[in-house]
Amino acid sequence: MEIEQIEILEFLKRHPPFQELPAEQLKQVALSIDIGYFKAGSEILRFNEPLHALHLIRSGAVETYRRNGDLYNRMSEGGFFGEQGLLRGAKVRFPATALEDTLIYFIPDETFQQLFDENEFFADYVQVGDSERRKTSKAGSQARADLLGATVSTLLSREPVTIGSDASVWQAAQLMTEQHVSSLLILDTEQHLAGIITDKDIRSRLVAPGLKSEIPVTDIMSANPVTIEQQQYIFEAMMLMLRHNLHHLPVLKRQQAVGVIAISDIIRFESQSSLYVVSRIFRQQTVDELQALVPDVHACFVRMVNEDANSQMIGSAMAAIGRSFKQRLLELAEAELGPPPVPYCFLALGSMARDEQLVLTDQDNALILDNRFDPKLHDDYFKQLANFVSDGLAACGYTYCTGKIMATNPQWRQPLQVWQQYFQNWISQPSAERLLHSSIFFDLDGVWGQIQWAEQLQQLVSNLAQKHPLFLASMTRNALSRTPPLGFFKDFVMEQDGKQNNILNIKRRGTAPFVDLIRIHALAIGSTESNSFSRLQQIIAAELLPKGRGEDLRDAFEVIAMTRIRHQAAALSNGEEPDNNVLPEQLSEFERKHLKEAFQVLSNAQKFLKFHFKA
Amino acid sequence: MLYLGPDKTDNTKQNNTSADWQQFYQQQAAIVKHPLLQQFYSKGMIAASTPISRVPLVAIDFETTGLSAADNGIVSIGLVPFNLQRIFSSHARQWLLKPRFALTDNSVTVHRITHSEVSNAPDLSTVLPDLLPLLAGKVAVVHYRQIERNFLAASVKVRLGESILFPVIDTLELEARLHRARPLSWWDKLCRRQQVSIRLDASRSRYQLPPYRPHHAVTDAIASAELLQAQLSHRYSPDTPVSELWC
Numbered sequence: 001m002e003i004e005q006i007e008i009l010e011f012l013k014r015h016p017p018f019q020e021l022p023a024e025q026l027k028q029v030a031l032s033i034d035i036g037y038f039k040a041g042s043e044i045l046r047f048n049e050p051l052h053a054l055h056l057i058r059s060g061a062v063e064t065y066r067r068n069g070d071l072y073n074r075m076s077e078g079g080f081f082g083e084q085g086l087l088r089g090a091k092v093r094f095p096a097t098a099l100e101d102t103l104i105y106f107i108p109d110e111t112f113q114q115l116f117d118e119n120e121f122f123a124d125y126v127q128v129g130d131s132e133r134r135k136t137s138k139a140g141s142q143a144r145a146d147l148l149g150a151t152v153s154t155l156l157s158r159e160p161v162t163i164g165s166d167a168s169v170w171q172a173a174q175l176m177t178e179q180h181v182s183s184l185l186i187l188d189t190e191q192h193l194a195g196i197i198t199d200k201d202i203r204s205r206l207v208a209p210g211l212k213s214e215i216p217v218t219d220i221m222s223a224n225p226v227t228i229e230q231q232q233y234i235f236e237a238m239m240l241m242l243r244h245n246l247h248h249l250p251v252l253k254r255q256q257a258v259g260v261i262a263i264s265d266i267i268r269f270e271s272q273s274s275l276y277v278v279s280r281i282f283r284q285q286t287v288d289e290l291q292a293l294v295p296d297v298h299a300c301f302v303r304m305v306n307e308d309a310n311s312q313m314i315g316s317a318m319a320a321i322g323r324s325f326k327q328r329l330l331e332l333a334e335a336e337l338g339p340p341p342v343p344y345c346f347l348a349l350g351s352m353a354r355d356e357q358l359v360l361t362d363q364d365n366a367l368i369l370d371n372r373f374d375p376k377l378h379d380d381y382f383k384q385l386a387n388f389v390s391d392g393l394a395a396c397g398y399t400y401c402t403g404k405i406m407a408t409n410p411q412w413r414q415p416l417q418v419w420q421q422y423f424q425n426w427i428s429q430p431s432a433e434r435l436l437h438s439s440i441f442f443d444l445d446g447v448w449g450q451i452q453w454a455e456q457l458q459q460l461v462s463n464l465a466q467k468h469p470l471f472l473a474s475m476t477r478n479a480l481s482r483t484p485p486l487g488f489f490k491d492f493v494m495e496q497d498g499k500q501n502n503i504l505n506i507k508r509r510g511t512a513p514f515v516d517l518i519r520i521h522a523l524a525i526g527s528t529e530s531n532s533f534s535r536l537q538q539i540i541a542a543e544l545l546p547k548g549r550g551e552d553l554r555d556a557f558e559v560i561a562m563t564r565i566r567h568q569a570a571a572l573s574n575g576e577e578p579d580n581n582v583l584p585e586q587l588s589e590f591e592r593k594h595l596k597e598a599f600q601v602l603s604n605a606q607k608f609l610k611f612h613f614k615a
Numbered sequence: 616m617l618y619l620g621p622d623k624t625d626n627t628k629q630n631n632t633s634a635d636w637q638q639f640y641q642q643q644a645a646i647v648k649h650p651l652l653q654q655f656y657s658k659g660m661i662a663a664s665t666p667i668s669r670v671p672l673v674a675i676d677f678e679t680t681g682l683s684a685a686d687n688g689i690v691s692i693g694l695v696p697f698n699l700q701r702i703f704s705s706h707a708r709q710w711l712l713k714p715r716f717a718l719t720d721n722s723v724t725v726h727r728i729t730h731s732e733v734s735n736a737p738d739l740s741t742v743l744p745d746l747l748p749l750l751a752g753k754v755a756v757v758h759y760r761q762i763e764r765n766f767l768a769a770s771v772k773v774r775l776g777e778s779i780l781f782p783v784i785d786t787l788e789l790e791a792r793l794h795r796a797r798p799l800s801w802w803d804k805l806c807r808r809q810q811v812s813i814r815l816d817a818s819r820s821r822y823q824l825p826p827y828r829p830h831h832a833v834t835d836a837i838a839s840a841e842l843l844q845a846q847l848s849h850r851y852s853p854d855t856p857v858s859e860l861w862c
Contacts, residue, residue, distance in 0.1 A: 003707055003708060003709045003833060004709075004833070005704065005707070005833070006828065006831055006833075006834055007827045007828065007834050007837070008704065031705060032705050033704055033705060034701050034702060034703050034704055034705050035701070035702040035704050035837065035840075035841060036700060036701050036702065036844070037822075037824070037841055037844035037845045037848060038848070039845075039848040039849055042848070058825060059823060059824065059825040060823060100823060101822055101823035101824075101845070102823075103824060103825065103841060106701070108705075
């Protein structure tokens with residue numbers, strides 16, 4: 001009679017990736033399995049021995065090692081090992097020892113290879129060290145929302161309405177009325193995009209100042225407008241519009257205008273989009289009204305997570321919202337305090353400057369003042385301005401910075417020349433405190449006022465840092481003080497030395513050391529980017545890292561960042577206060593496996609960093 | 616399976632460790648008449664001094680209509696070949712049989728094998744040509760030897776006119792050696808100390824083996840094979856002669 005391996009089958013049904021296999025295939029797998037018992041402490045696999053089976057832990061616990069004897073992984077029931085060996089020459093790559101009395105199910109090589117070839121999910125789950133899989137793992141499923149997966153071209157429903165640059169505003173307005181459009185593209189004599197005008201431009205730049213409609217359209221158009229390529233993603237269009245506070249975005253195909261997308265085209269996708277939140281921020285008249293928007297911000301965050309947005313989309317959307325709060329608060333402050341006595345630039349620092357903001361964040365900010373700044377005459381104004389913004393931000397959920405990195409601190413409310421001196425000193429004579437400042441202030445972004453000053457400071461850092469190897473070495477030593485854990489074992493966090501912890505601080509042990517590491521490489525190549533992904537792109541282009549390593553870093557960073565984001569979204573959905581403390585039991589086997597690999601990439605990158613900058 | 620206390624009616628030829636099964640097989644091969652049994656014994660048996668690491672083993676489990684072989688029959692047989700390193704569950708076999716005696720409602724509950732399943736099943740006689748070659752030349756492993764050995768002997772006798780006998784390693788007996796070396800003293804009883812259970816599941820759990828749903832012949836056979844691997848790796852050297860283990 002046909003035999004049934006009931007116990008083996010039931011076990012497979014409880015554990016990924018086997019539980020995802022079709023019933024008939026799973027039955028065949030169960031019938032192909034052999035079994036072996038290993039007493040605690042006994043050797044299961046020896047390096048370089050021929051390997052004939054995937055080893056699945058039925059009960060007990062197993063440790064695998066690197067060739068140099070370092071612990072590689074510790075696994076319990078449902079864990080498996082030997083897959084790398086089977087995929088690469090059928091020899092043992094990581095020796096294994098039973099940590100507890102252990103029962104192993106042996107899945108023969110032939111069955112394993114067949115599953116690997118025929119079942120994509122299985123292959124994805126099992127294949128270790130392949131960056132392709134870390135990529136697929138970050139979403140775990142197809143991007144559901146069109147907003148996140150679709151390209152700009154899908155939003156284009158009609159040819160763009162255009163007019164030559166010799167036309168008058170009157171002709172332009174007539175054409176817009178005829179064609180029922182709220183914006184018009186202006187083309188130069190070579191049919192290239194020269195500018196854009198909107199209904200609002202005609203109202204505010206022609207009618208309000210009392211100009212005549214016979215003037216050339218080029219007089220009131222926005223010249224050299226921000227544009228997007230038609231094959232870019234809709235979320236990228238959204239980010240551009242958020243970043244520049246635009247309502248119309250011309251779309252190009254090989255430098256030719258092929259259409260315009262309006263903010264309404266995107267908001268139609270989802271009413272809780274970050275664009276919608278941003279537009280509401282600018283309509284609020286008081287701090288109390290701004291504070292009332294906080295639930296919308298959280299809803300927007302959770303929604304993006306549920307729609308499988310990636311960390312870059314979420315980080316930049318949240319940063320755009322944070323930036324808008326600051327800008328609106330500064331508008332309200334100036335309305336209350338009057339115009340500033342000397343020009344200034346309000347700076348965002350840290351995660352907001354990097355476009356990597358989440359919902360749980362404190363306010364890191366500073367003020368650059370004009371060099372004519374005289375404390376006796378002007379500081380009272382700027383102190384009040386800083387307090388207004390800082391208190392307003394705190395009301396809107398951006399808690400005060402415990403390290404006092406805020407414009408309310410006189411040390412961080414200084415003229416441009418003082419800032420330049422600060423930066424020079426930090427780089428040329430690094431000390432512990434100065435290094436800490438470097439890691440905070442070198443991720444900077446001008447959000448209001450004379451934002452070109454922020455760019456000047458960025459340029460200064462980029463020029464100086466790469467010429468100071470001692471500074472880079474000190475930054476490296478600092479960055480290496482925070483290491484990732486090895487992985488997970490049962491419901492514990494496994495440390496490199498075999499110790500076990502109950503909680504993983506995903507920021508301190510994951511995203512923060514990653515950001516530090518990327519920043520140092522970026523400083524070394526003179527990058528002026530702030531976003532970690534943009535920095536990585538430049539680092540890859542500069543060929544600073546061994547081939548493929550940069551891409552691995554990008555994917556691993558994404559895995560860790562998304563774990564943190566999902567953790568915070570889950571807290572918000574449950575009505576809890578979001579934090580960075582991930583409990584291993586909250587992670588699925590799938591997440592643990594990918595996190596472990598991502599930690600491995602980070603750990604290797606830290607070793608490379610240490611070697612490279614001679615820390 | 617129940618442990619019925621020290622065995623009083625063991626009909627094996629002897630019950631000590633000096634059994635020379637090799638010699639017994641040679642004798643039987645010359646005596647028996649039925650070709651199936653001739654084949655079985657002529658396959659031979661390893662020497663008593665063979666180290667356990669080199670012994671071909673086969674775990675077997677019978678599900679029966681009751682405990683006594685005299686008036687009960689076999690409902691199903693599970694079997695799995697193995698050795699000290701590996702349990703070849705991919706080569707496991709199982710048969711459902713029509714017993715000579717009626718299936719009681721009680722045994723239906725225990726084995727979850729129904730009357731209709733059994734009424735369509737073959738008689739043991741049609742299975743023996745498959746079963747005996749899988750046992751030939753190997754040392755059988757069971758948990759509580761009275762069931763498998765006695766039931767097979769009785770059933771074969773009825774079908775082939777001659778009985779069958781083979782060496783067995785009894786995982787229950789190996790546990791009893793450790794935990795029933797002496798009876799409970801008056802002091803133990805005073806302290807209400809309980810006898811350590813040597814039932815299959817309880818024994819397995821002492822070696823951190825997972826619990827399995829019992830009374831499924833192949834699963835029970837695998838469970839015994841795993842238990843023997845665990846017992847051997849914890850308490851015996853791979854060089855232990857098989858004579859110290861079989862009976």
